[in-house]
Amino acid sequence: xxxxxxxxxxxxxxxxxxxxxxxxxxxxxxxxxxxxxxxxxxxxxxxxxxxxxxxxxxxxxxxxxxxxxxxxxxxxx
Numbered sequence: 001x002x003x004x005x006x007x008x009x010x011x012x013x014x015x016x017x018x019x020x021x022x023x024x025x026x027x028x029x030x031x032x033x034x035x036x037x038x039x040x041x042x043x044x045x046x047x048x049x050x051x052x053x054x055x056x057x058x059x060x061x062x063x064x065x066x067x068x069x070x071x072x073x074x075x076x077x
Contacts, residue, residue, distance in 0.1 A: 016069055018065055019070070030059055032059070
């Protein structure tokens with residue numbers, strides 16, 4: 001009796017490219033959020049606009065791309 005052997009790919013190879021981009025953008029955005037909170041807690045009141053934009057735009061964009069990738073992957077299965 002023959003048994004089928006399925007080779008497992010590493011988790012990095014299984015993730016679609018859209019998921020990788022979403023995870024990366026979300027990580028960068030969360031780092032920006034942490035930096036904004038740390039600077040605000042340290043007493044800085046005038047934060048750079050680009051930093052606030054990263055925290056406010058990149059984080060939800062990464063989350064949205066990750067969710068979109070999950071939906072696309074689920075529909076293909």
